[in-house]
Amino acid sequence: MTKVLMIEDDLELAEIITRYLSAFDIEVTNTDSPYDGLSLIETNKEFKLLILDLTLPEIDGLELIPKIRAASNIPIIISSARDDILDKVMGLERGADDYLPKPYNPRELSARIKAILKRIQPEVQTNTPIFELKLDDMQILFQGKLLDLTMAEFDILKLLIQRKGGVVSREDFIYDSFHIEDESSLKNIDVIISRIRTKISAIDDSQTYIKSVRGIGYQLIL
Template sequence: MIKIAMVEDDLELADVLTQYLKQFNIEVTNFEEPFLALSTLKVQKFDLIILDLTLPGMDGLDVCKEIVKNFDIPIIISSARSDLTDKVTALQLGADDYLPKPYDPRELEVRIKTILRRFNHSNNSNEEISKKTFELDFDKNEITKNGKYVKLTAAEFEVLGLLIKREGFVISREEIFDNSDLLNQDYDSTGSLAVIINRIRHKIEDNPREPQFLHTIRGMGYKFTQ
């Protein structure tokens, strides 16, 4: 479980991000008040900080400065302040990334894992973040599972590649067809997509009858998780 400390006084946004990140095994503890966040960091371990800049009682840049000074933890600035000076200052102070609001929560999830992989690697850490089970390389038209090449037909690669790329999201049958050069709605009258999904499961799942990665969401489509 990845543990995140969020310093955000917009409680509605904090709740949305908390619920979204939960599905990726990321636990978020939000602090509306920056002084409470700083004191908690002294007694509780977190993997990363998500820090707003506009906060009650203390400017976010000052909070960033205190965190960098006293703790060895990566920081993502999440702020609606669009002043370039704020961004430059935050990065100069030691923040690892700056994400201007509004943004897609999916982008935040990707940035969290990217920063943690880099941070943990540089610190020779073997804690929370590990390489994903499946890796997608569109340039090589290759998908690997635990580093081993998965042998797929062109159509299977097309479908699984899209699902991995949109990991965590439900992808409708229509969207799969719209993004496919090999499949079309008319041809699928024979149930070709269902056949392809079944073949993929037999290649990537330990038990295709109880899939761990490629899920059918009844009435909606398919979802890939790992």
């Protein structure tokens, strides 16, 4: 879970963003006090990014940025209804990493957060598998995180992993699984694949890891 701090005095907006980002494995802590936010940054090193409003009580967000930069190099995304180009320029010059004018779709915010974190975080070591199959425990890890799979979903993803990027037909999924009935329609396989994709994308939606092969089945992109 990626921890993000937000300094936003619109509590309704903060709640919407918090709920939305939680679906993408991003945990948001919000405060409407800029000085409380500054204190959290100074004392809590677990926060990976700051979402900062500009129009705040006590101190303007543009004045807060230099104080944050004196204490931390945490990435900052400005989230503001102020559309003056001067505010944007000053925010970036004072140390912000991005500027997102309100109103915006929370999905865009999620994409910008992931883009910034991907840029600043070290690359995953090449010896760390994207998918890790644990047959004894009947578990599958994706990028080191446990996927919450049904038994049918486990069987399908297991076979894709074992084929090491090879194409698996829908019929093979049915014949290989102990948890999918033989009389199940091939369309049921598509439904299960869709559920697996959703669970994978909740961790990383930067690409499609299970590719459809028209007229045949599916292929795992490793």
